[in-house]
Amino acid sequence: MAGSQFAYVRNFELPDPVLPNVYMVVRIDGKGFHRFSDAHDFAKPNDGRALELMNEAARHVVQALKPDVVLAFGESDEYSFLLRRSCSLYKRRASKILTQIVSLFTSAYVFCWSEIMGKQEELKYPPTFDGRLVAYPTAKEIRDYFAWRQADTHINNLYNTTFWALVHADNADGLGERRAHETLKGTVSSEKNEILFSRFGINYDKLEPMFRKGTTIVWGESTPEEEADAEEDAAAGAGEGPMKSQEKEKGNRSRGAPELRTLHVDIIGKEFWTAPSEQPGRRV
């Protein structure tokens, strides 16, 4: 067969399977987002729309890789995706799984850019993301992994919020960036909280949960309120033409079916991992 004398090169393609029956976590991170966020005038320290764009790109990944991705957590320019232990995607080949997620996330980020950032916000150059895949043997490492990422969210957000408050103070106290760094050097959390409260009247705990807790995406049951809404919609639509009856059908079908939930909650404590209201059974 033509080409068979060349086909031996295939033997150089070594398999890279991940061990069976272990959790996999893929973390993607924006490349050079310090520059990217400046170039696109992201608000400091947190740009709500830019974070929503990250969340939307992540939802694309979770949807597309259903049911293998069971949880995603994002903050800043990064997102972590947890794959269930029984995942058999690409026969568990690490490079295939990793590149698929990085590629899908990146293209979704670009695809959704104008919808979320606004049509007038030009994408000035192609954003890229790097990624890594790590295997973890037990639920303990998984919970500690996500606790580690959320603790990072908190530390960075508290620092950045205090830093930019010091820099932007619109009175004679306004420090330059260098002096703000100096002021915060060596301070512990309680001191930053105190600066925020006494100098700027900011109660850190009242700031947006998305900024403080990051974003967690999980499959879950709809809440009783959402079900009531769906029922209301369905009832209102009864007998009112094809569009309405389709909505009704959708409302009916979604009842009890797992749907994507976007949360900004504590995932360090054990409640998140065991709460029956969020998902029947344990998450991992």
Ligand code: DGT
């Ligand atoms: P890397 O990941 O090594 O290629 O380098 P960077 O520049 O992406 O650095 P990284 O990932 O450690 O830190 C994320 C950067 O993205 C950091 O400079 C702050 C910026 N960034 C992320 N989210 C926001 C935001 O909402 N607003 C602003 N202004 N900047 C953000």
Ligand code: MG
């Ligand atoms: Mg990085």
Ligand code: MG
């Ligand atoms: Mg980055």
Ligand code: MG
């Ligand atoms: Mg980062």
Ligand code: MG
């Ligand atoms: Mg192909």
